[in-house]
Amino acid sequence: MSWKAFDLYAEDYDKWYMKNKEILESECKLIESLDLKGFGIDIGIGTGTFVPFSHVSVGVDPSVNMLKIARHKGVEVIRACGESLPFKERVFDFAMMIATLCFLEKPKEVLKEIWRILKDNGFLVACILPKDSKWGELYERKRSEGHKLYKFAHFYTFKEACDLITGMGFEVTMVKSTLRQPPGDAFHVEVPEDGFQGHGFACIKAIKSFSQN
Secondary structure, three states: OHHHHHHHOHHHHHHHHHHOHHHHHHHHHHHHHOOOOOOEEEEOOOOOOOHHHHOOOEEEEOOHHHHHHHHHHOOEEEEOOOOOOOOOOOOEEEEEEEOOHHHOOOHHHHHHHHHHHEEEEEEEEEEEOOOOOHHHHHHHHHHHOOOOOHHHOOOOOHHHHHHHHHHOOOEEEEEEEEOOOOOOOOOOOOOOEEOOOOOOEEEEEEEOOOOOO
């Protein structure tokens, strides 16, 4: 189970963002630009890095050590797995997964649960590390080399992620992306762009608009 690795390396994970502030700021600008409102949940919240920008009220994660850090960032945290969320039907206005999809062992089950807990016309936002990007190529190489976290990942191309989401009944309404600069360069903060043109971080916003198959 990948979450056990995150339990072991929770502090390292949190510190990575502090060491890569320009990347973090670029991703946060994108998330903030999605203009999410209402009662929101972050599934796979990790250490809660994005809470001030996603404006979620609740975060779930199976990693106890991740949640110990996240609870100090102004959000209610609950230990739970995405395949079995401890909430009633039609509770949330939006649900986020930030760099979570690639670590799910049963992504369809998680998406089905997200559908269940979202209100009608609620939104799923899945922010991914696209396999078909320079950053994705780097992560995929690290995965194949046995990286302590990435070795548990299954990275998706942008199209694969969209197909997975729409295949569960969601309708994509917006795509924004950032990290057009390749890894290794002197990085500067970026403004998010509409669509996907091979960037290293992409957010897919999709609405629960009709009955799930």
